[in-house]
Amino acid sequence: QNTGTRSPATTPTHCPYCALQCGMNLTPVGGGTVEVSERADFPVNRGALCGKGRTAAQVLAPGVRLTSPLVRSQGGALVPAGWDEALDRIAGSLGRTRARYGADALGVFGGGGLTNEKAYALGKFARVVLGTSQIDYNGRFCMSSAAAAGTRAFGLDRGLPFPLEDVPRTGCVILVGSNPAETMPPSLRYFTELRENGGTLVVVDPRRTRTAEQADLHLAPRPGTDLALALGLLHLVVAEGRVDEAYVEERTSGWEEARAAAMAHWPEHVERITGVSVPELREAVRLFCAPEAAMVLTARGPEQQAKGTDTVGAWINLCLATGRAGRPLSGYGCLTGQGNGQGGREHGQKADQLPGYRRLTDPAARRHVAEVWGVDPDALPGPGRSAYELLDALGSDVRSLLVMGSNPVVSAPRAAHVEERLRSLDFLAVCDVVLSETARLADVVLPVTQWAEETGTTTNLEGRVLLRRRAVTPPEGVRGDLEVLHALAGRLGVEKGFPVDPEEVFEELRRASAGGPADYSGIDYRRLAREDGVFWPCPAPPPHGGPALRAAVTPPPAAGDTAPRADTAPRPDTAAPGAEDAAAPYPGAPTPAAGGTAPHPGTPRLFLDRFATPDGRARFVPVAHRPSAEEPDEEYPVLLTTGRVVAQYQSGAQTRRVAELNAAAPGPFVELHPRLAARLGAAEGDPLAVVSRRGRAVAPARITTGIRPDTVFMPFHWPGEGRANTLTNPALDPDSRMPEFKVCAVRVEAVPR
Numbered sequence: 001q002n003t004g005t006r007s008p009a010t011t012p013t014h015c016p017y018c019a020l021q022c023g024m025n026l027t028p029v030g031g032g033t034v035e036v037s038e039r040a041d042f043p044v045n046r047g048a049l050c051g052k053g054r055t056a057a058q059v060l061a062p063g064v065r066l067t068s069p070l071v072r073s074q075g076g077a078l079v080p081a082g083w084d085e086a087l088d089r090i091a092g093s094l095g096r097t098r099a100r101y102g103a104d105a106l107g108v109f110g111g112g113g114l115t116n117e118k119a120y121a122l123g124k125f126a127r128v129v130l131g132t133s134q135i136d137y138n139g140r141f142c143m144s145s146a147a148a149a150g151t152r153a154f155g156l157d158r159g160l161p162f163p164l165e166d167v168p169r170t171g172c173v174i175l176v177g178s179n180p181a182e183t184m185p186p187s188l189r190y191f192t193e194l195r196e197n198g199g200t201l202v203v204v205d206p207r208r209t210r211t212a213e214q215a216d217l218h219l220a221p222r223p224g225t226d227l228a229l230a231l232g233l234l235h236l237v238v239a240e241g242r243v244d245e246a247y248v249e250e251r252t253s254g255w256e257e258a259r260a261a262a263m264a265h266w267p268e269h270v271e272r273i274t275g276v277s278v279p280e281l282r283e284a285v286r287l288f289c290a291p292e293a294a295m296v297l298t299a300r301g302p303e304q305q306a307k308g309t310d311t312v313g314a315w316i317n318l319c320l321a322t323g324r325a326g327r328p329l330s331g332y333g334c335l336t337g338q339g340n341g342q343g344g345r346e347h348g349q350k351a352d353q354l355p356g357y358r359r360l361t362d363p364a365a366r367r368h369v370a371e372v373w374g375v376d377p378d379a380l381p382g383p384g385r386s387a388y389e390l391l392d393a394l395g396s397d398v399r400s401l402l403v404m405g406s407n408p409v410v411s412a413p414r415a416a417h418v419e420e421r422l423r424s425l426d427f428l429a430v431c432d433v434v435l436s437e438t439a440r441l442a443d444v445v446l447p448v449t450q451w452a453e454e455t456g457t458t459t460n461l462e463g464r465v466l467l468r469r470r471a472v473t474p475p476e477g478v479r480g481d482l483e484v485l486h487a488l489a490g491r492l493g494v495e496k497g498f499p500v501d502p503e504e505v506f507e508e509l510r511r512a513s514a515g516g517p518a519d520y521s522g523i524d525y526r527r528l529a530r531e532d533g534v535f536w537p538c539p540a541p542p543p544h545g546g547p548a549l550r551a552a553v554t555p556p557p558a559a560g561d562t563a564p565r566a567d568t569a570p571r572p573d574t575a576a577p578g579a580e581d582a583a584a585p586y587p588g589a590p591t592p593a594a595g596g597t598a599p600h601p602g603t604p605r606l607f608l609d610r611f612a613t614p615d616g617r618a619r620f621v622p623v624a625h626r627p628s629a630e631e632p633d634e635e636y637p638v639l640l641t642t643g644r645v646v647a648q649y650q651s652g653a654q655t656r657r658v659a660e661l662n663a664a665a666p667g668p669f670v671e672l673h674p675r676l677a678a679r680l681g682a683a684e685g686d687p688l689a690v691v692s693r694r695g696r697a698v699a700p701a702r703i704t705t706g707i708r709p710d711t712v713f714m715p716f717h718w719p720g721e722g723r724a725n726t727l728t729n730p731a732l733d734p735d736s737r738m739p740e741f742k743v744c745a746v747r748v749e750a751v752p753r
């Protein structure tokens, strides 16, 4: 329910679902019912919620979720069990596997919805208690290409390097492969306000989505060709003399190579590759270059490709050539998807990372984190397999798996194969709030508390660290994920280091992240309870007085103000002597300066004076178009792309249990153009089989002119015969290890009724 009222028992908190992390109020009203109401004081969504957020409390009801551990019986059924029995089974099995096959035979698979505390504790549990390198998480399937490209170009990845409030004040936004009207509806107001303020919106998407309908210009490239599209735009920028030469000279490196790569992509050639006409390319360049400030925002479209890192890199090159990065109201950003997709990738559940966004291969990072953990740095495992590679190794190299907050049976690429790999495990344990499709395969299922029943922090798509407060008492029979890790660690011989109090975990996370790129050391729960979140990096003031923190936060620029402001963080060469000390997360980041112990204000805007590279310059990376891993042929002549619908969230494990959402989006469908439908002799609602090299999915036809005739679209929220990820291609990006969810070759067949 959404009453819009707030009673004394109301708790302000945040939505459990997407990366916008909308503020909401929760009020228990008796009988197990919890009201969701507007929370207008939170600036990101200003009270607006989508249907998923408004109905989120329905998943708290005991009838919907798990309230008892389940164990696999001799007869093969999952049956209720006590907590001790369930935990003993997990610890015993993990211990036996490790003794027989070694620590790397144990796998851990986390989730982008876990709080920062859980992500941190899970990474520590894998490396310290299990001693395994084999940990990764479903966020790998979300934004890892953007993270890799951002790190490559800027030296640091934070989804948005500026707050969303900057969007309506810029001059033009190019949204690439992003459909916020369906994925995060309250954010759409930022783009409508942009247009009301005289700015323009360009949407790049093979489908005419609800977002594309609002654009000034919609470019509909063939799936898998947006890298070429960006190169074509950059070619025109050069040819039309629109390069910001002074900016390129002062703030970047590598331009000549990137320029040469772009000049090899003639607009007419790009038109043939993408299907976007040369006049459309010229119009996009005009809209993007006309105002003084502009942004490019990407989402899963360009990122979920086997060339996702280079595709995002091509869009970053466009920003750099036109001077649209690291300047007020300008920049490149990624719209992260999952609720804690940003924080989840910063604190150690990723195969190659330690807390604070540190590299696992960095000796100094290993020493720092090992000291916080009280272990020998040489005993820490090295990097493990990426998410799909880990799932693919199940049953062979990896014999036992612990899953926390993820449902790869529905969400992983080549899902039937992943399901078969999960079935082949010696042992599978799943912690979840509902009996997901993955939990159904488990030997032990642990029912855990949910967002509204526990306190913890998340980091939204802006890099804003938020406090999610506990608002209701969990039902009998469930325990928190932190309690689970504490209990398993104890059973596996590690008695200390896994507290169950989230604030205690966060205090340790602060120390572990201190001095890292994602420095949270200046953030604590009391502060988060007072503020609307704090943007990292936010270093702590040094103890016992000493140098104070210099004001690194940049106030929001006034409308139309596109010149660098004087009140940004000083450049290293003008900073106080010694300011670039070891506490700096990266060169030029906010660091302590002489004079006091004032708390750091956080850093809403990054890179305004310098980038996080050693020389402070953003790096152009030359990239070239290449075909997708699978191109259409005679046998599979159509392209498939996948995505989300507004009423469901990710694998649908929670939202498919909400009647109102199911009524709005009851099942999968195959969206196709009338011309393709006519070739198949299919009418609206007719069952269609979509067949790829990996399998077959069946769903009703949804016919629309809003999709390219060479492409079909399926949403991926459902299991069963309409499971879209049965079809998707696990070909991986060489840098990010992102699978190619967004494009593969299929054939479409009419299914006799």
Ligand code: SF4
Residues within 6 Å of the ligand: 015, 016, 017, 018, 019, 020, 021, 022, 045, 048, 049, 050, 051, 052, 053, 054, 183, 184, 185, 186, 187
């Ligand atoms: Fe906001 Fe996303 Fe929750 Fe919808 S799902 S209410 S957009 S956080």
